[in-house]
Amino acid sequence: MHGLDDLLEGMDPARRHRYDLTQRMQKRYFSTRRDKTLGNEITRWIDVTVASLAGPHPEGRILAVIGDPGAGKTRAIKRAMSAVPALEQSTLCVTAPRPCTLKQLGRTFLSAMGYDLHRDLREHLTWEKVRDHLEANRVRFVWVDELQHVLDGKHDAQVAAISDTFKNLVQRRSWPVSFLFSGLPAVSSFLGRDRQIERRSRTLEFGSLSFPASTGLIREVLLSTIVETDGGMGLGDLATDEFVHRLCHATSGALGVVIDLIRSAVLEAAERPTFNGTIQICDFAEAYASERGCEPSENIFLSSRWHEIQPENSRLRQLSAEGA
Ligand SMILES: Nc1ncnc2c1ncn2[C@@H]1O[C@H](COP(=O)(O)OP(=O)(O)O)[C@@H](O)[C@H]1O
Ligand SMILES: [Mg+2]
Incomplete structure (x- = not known):
């Protein structure tokens, strides 16, 4: 072992x-009541994704799980995912490093798909590669844990760029992707700042005892x-x-x-x-x-x-x- x-x-x-x-x-x-809610939200996230992909305007959906540090988000999500093997197999799991620029997040996505960039590509080219690899690897679901690391210390224009990057992936006609974001409550305000993202999102909060x-x-x-x-x-x-x-x-x-x-x-x-x-x-x-x-x-x-x-x-x- x-x-x-x-x-x-x-x-x-x-x-x-x-x-x-x-x-x-x-x-x-x-297991507490919130595990049940999480399971239901994940099922719903899968179902709306599948229905949308089969429809005339395919696009991804976003599920956010927020809570204070140590609330039990990571462990609960891992467990809920392992209860749905078909989801687990088609999900790319990444944890945002800290500190983290948008470009570094892109590299983390690539690395999780087994593609380590040797060259230092510019941000938009890095994300172009991410898009290609998500499609080539048939990845429909992506879980980004600790998303607040990408948001920490960013000014407005940078936050807007992050939000646009996710929006492009969710709305991409040829290969839309659904996201599960988890992290501190700041993640929720992030999703609320863009109407188009907000409209495609649901948020579950892990409260405190x-x-x-x-x-x-x-x-x-x-x-x-x-x-x-x-x-x-x-x-x-x-x-x-x-x-x-x-x-x-x-x-x-x-x-x-x-x-x-x-x-x-x-x-x-x-x-x-x-x-x-x-x-x-x-x-x-x-x-x-x-x-x-x-x-x-x-x-x-x-x-x-x-x-x-x-x-x-x-x-x-x-x-x-x-x-x-
Ligand atoms: N429901 C649970 N049952 C048993 N252990 C748990 C549970 N939730 C969290 N833990 C433990 O508590 C610690 C913190 O949980 P974690 O999921 O990392 O929190 P978060 O991701 O919200 O910061 C970990 O050691 C984890 O194994
Ligand atoms: Mg965690």
């Missing part, structure tokens, strides 16, 4: 146990499954309303971040010398600190004034203060 056999073989039982635990937690997917509305999901589903079922640990009296509230606050309610933090806390607990079968708030504090690089006084799981602490990444804060 992945050519990592030798490394796996060399693990002592403690490391192997940690590895198995990590695998078990990573594999699990939590919040306290107290999401208490049931966090306590009864996420904590219980990851800690008790996958981790084989007890929750003791940890899962109070206040703890759930801290967890929501520390993760800004992003579903994937909540899940990842609980997973890291399970691993912290398993390694803690005083561990006696029950996860504790100190394991969450440790997981949070090692991810954010914050002082104990800034740790939402330790501080009594936790609700006043802004859960931004203190490492990032430091970097931007240094002007990096």
